[in-house]
Amino acid sequence: MNRFDFTPYRRTMVGFDRLFDLLENQNRMSGGDNYPPFNIERRGDDAYRITLAVAGFKPAEIDITAQQNLLVIQGKKSEEASAGQFLHVGIASRGFERRFELADYVRVEDANLEDGMLTIDLVREVPDAMKPKKIAVGTQKVLSVVKDDSADKTEAA
Numbered sequence: 229m230n231r232f233d234f235t236p237y238r239r240t241m242v243g244f245d246r247l248f249d250l251l252e253n254q255n256r257m258s259g260g261d262n263y264p265p266f267n268i269e270r271r272g273d274d275a276y277r278i279t280l281a282v283a284g285f286k287p288a289e290i291d292i293t294a295q296q297n298l299l300v301i302q303g304k305k306s307e308e309a310s311a312g313q314f315l316h317v318g319i320a321s322r323g324f325e326r327r328f329e330l331a332d333y334v335r336v337e338d339a340n341l342e343d344g345m346l347t348i349d350l351v352r353e354v355p356d357a358m359k360p361k362k363i364a365v366g367t368q369k370v371l372s373v374v375k376d377d378s379a380d381k382t383e384a385a
Contacts, residue, residue, distance in 0.1 A: 290303050
């Protein structure tokens with residue numbers, strides 16, 4: 229098992245704990261099941277699409293749950309009695325669960341099932357407060373001499 233130790237980086241980098249946890253969790257989960265196959269496509273600067281091959285599943289048998297920074301897609305096949313006897317079963321009819329870690333401010337925009345392909349469109353919407361801003365450099369305020377009122381009174385007397 230290949231395991232990378234992030235301990236030296238954790239000691240010197242503040243605020244990156246979540247990133248290191250994601251990397252360690254991904255390493256643990258990568259040896260698992262590869263069903264159903266999927267594609268991840270970048271469709272723009274802030275738009276993505278996940279496509280899963282879920283042939284044989286009906287929309288009612290697929291559950292998509294979006295949590296903070298996590299997208300969970302589950303498929304549960306309903307048990308249907310077959311009229312005939314199978315001589316060979318090559319089409320998978322098992323359930324599945326596929327998890328995707330999402331970046332901050334990524335939300336699910338749309339999900340469609342067509343021709344055995346489940347497409348999930350994602351959009352990253354960064355709040356205006358978090359977007360980079362240009363700060364205009366203003367001119368320096370002109371300094372003026374402050375007059376002392378007591379000096380004016382002594383001159384008048």
